[in-house]
């Protein structure tokens with residue numbers, strides 16, 4: 001093992017939506033930033049694919065929207081789900097006054113490569129792939145950098161600020177000792193691909209049947225499918241064998257019956273543990289966590305990427321002026337949490353409500369699968385469908401770039 005020492009202003013652990021966006025925003029304002037990503041590329045199937053109108057607004061402020069729309073994407077104007085065999089629309093973006101009234105489904109690797117390409121235009125942006133943060137360097141209680149490994153090399157990166165943007169299993173958060181509160185999730189997800197045929201539904205959707213939920217994300221010639229199961233049931237399902245899994249899939253989405261045989265082995269199915277939690281304090285001297293590292297979001301409602309990118313924008317709005325004056329103080333870092341606490345808490349509460357009142361009940365398969373009253377109201381009074389669209393698409397307290405960050 002060789003050892004290398006590096007110095008920078010800001011070192012971000014994690015090249016997901018939060019880390020990449022913050023790295024880009026800081027670099028374009030002349031701040032020296034290193035982003036560490038443990039994998040060699042951004043190509044992972046189980047990541048969310050949604051880019052929300054609030055993010056399109058931010059991309060527009062950055063003059064990137066036109067180029068963003070050149071990425072392969074699918075526009076979704078309504079969000080619906082199929083329950084007891086009937087398709088129901090929950091959110092209708094066209095009923096809102098939102099400027100870009102749709103969710104853009106963009107494979108996350110395309111979006112992250114796009115941000116990386118923009119960021120690499122700035123010489124002070126240093127993206128290090130296959131580089132894994134392993135620990136923090138502290139001095140008298142203050143975080144002054146982090147340790148990382150890259151192939152056979154160990155790195156000691158000294159930084160005025162370390163950002164933990166390394167997702168829900170954040171090593172930075174673990175090593176920081178910051179207190180986490182866990183809110184639980186009743187489910188885990190089994191992800192797999194299955195081919196898409198010309199007569200299939202044209203948009204992404206979810207099938208909700210007694211005891212079973214299947215999320216179908218449209219990716220042109222194939223579906224990225226997520227089979228949602230009761231927490232802790234993955235082992236049992238796997239023990240029943242791949243044939244019985246195929247039967248579950250077919251029973252939930254009968255139109256897949258002619259191709260479920262494509263799922264030949266468990267190697268094609270990735271299991272993902274769902275968590276919902278939040279840090280009490282997001283920062284300590286020299287360190288802040290953002291995105292899922294500060295508050296792991298459930299996949300419910302596809303809100304996590306929106307929240308993570310808005311964290312990055314809120315952080316940049318505080319950090320750019322702070323770096324211009326010198327080194328961000330703990331008081332600056334606390335400002336970021338103060339700004340983001342309310343929207344994050346509200347969105348997580350909404351996810352917990354849906355997990356408990358809808359998903360948990362469906363998965364248990366007990367009694368009648370009732371459509372919750374509030375959803376019935378959305379069906380009955382069509383104009384109400386603009387509210388869930390606004391909450392999902394824009395969310396509470398949307399972030400914009402400050403004049404200094406633009």
Ligand SMILES: Cc1cc2nc3c(=O)[nH]c(=O)nc-3n(C[C@H](O)[C@H](O)[C@H](O)COP(=O)(O)OP(=O)(O)OC[C@H]3O[C@@H](n4cnc5c(N)ncnc54)[C@H](O)[C@@H]3O)c2cc1C
Nearest residue numbers: 014016017018038048133166167291292299302303304305
């Ligand atoms: C099953 C599932 C489906 C979801 N679907 C959606 C959806 O459709 N829409 C949506 O908005 N949200 C969705 N979410 C939530 C969303 O994925 C997250 O909230 C969002 O990705 C958080 O972004 P992030 O940048 O904070 O973290 P992440 O996206 O998790 O990124 C963290 C990055 O850090 C890297 N990393 C981890 N450890 C280290 C380390 N030690 N050193 C260096 N790098 C490291 C990881 O490889 C990763 O690239 C889903 C979540 C789940 C669990």
